Amino acid sequence: GAVVSQHPSRVICKSGTSVKIECRSLDFQATTMFWYRQFPKQSLMLMATSNEGSKATYEQGVEKDKFLINHASLTLSTLTVTSAHPEDSSFYICSASHPETQYFGPGTRLLVL
């Protein structure tokens, strides 16, 4: 089946630092990848859509200068949280497009102290 990996699975950082999260489609190529965020006891909220080789499209209310997305290849997208603050602590999940649906990575739990 379609497998999507994320790295790291968990990260703890100090306020003001930047954190990079990688999302890879392991056994298929994904033209489009999506980044979601999930706060405790809430549903997933789409942050941005990234297409290989072009700029990401951000959802309303998501700061594009804070959440940098790069989709350099058909199997890799990265999300960098710049100058992270405690309110950025969340569960970040990527998904990769696959014919007819999306497959999700295992998620990255970010804790900003």
Added chain:
Amino acid sequence: QKEVEQNSGPLSVPEGAIASLNCTYSDRGSQSFFWYRQYSGKSPELIMFIYSNGDKEDGRFTAQLNKASQYVSLLIRDSQPSDSATYLCAVAQGAGGTSYGKLTFGQGTILTVHP
């Protein structure tokens, strides 16, 4: 605003029973519909998707779609304790795998299957 609403939970059923999960959506332009299962602390895993009106069966799961009523449901037959999870309904305007297929999720329904 595009909204997806799921029946409020939590839902508790005995082992072996049928669990019924419901979802309504507001955007009539929606084309594809998905059910995901999310265990606590984990990311969502796809159960099934449906595009056409009617029923779609996959093992113990049956998805039902009624576009006129803007309603999609998931039935789980012979429920098992391992089915205990949060079930997420998601809706997209286009095919789920393309950039048109941005998923809008419902708030989720917590299902507990007790032995």
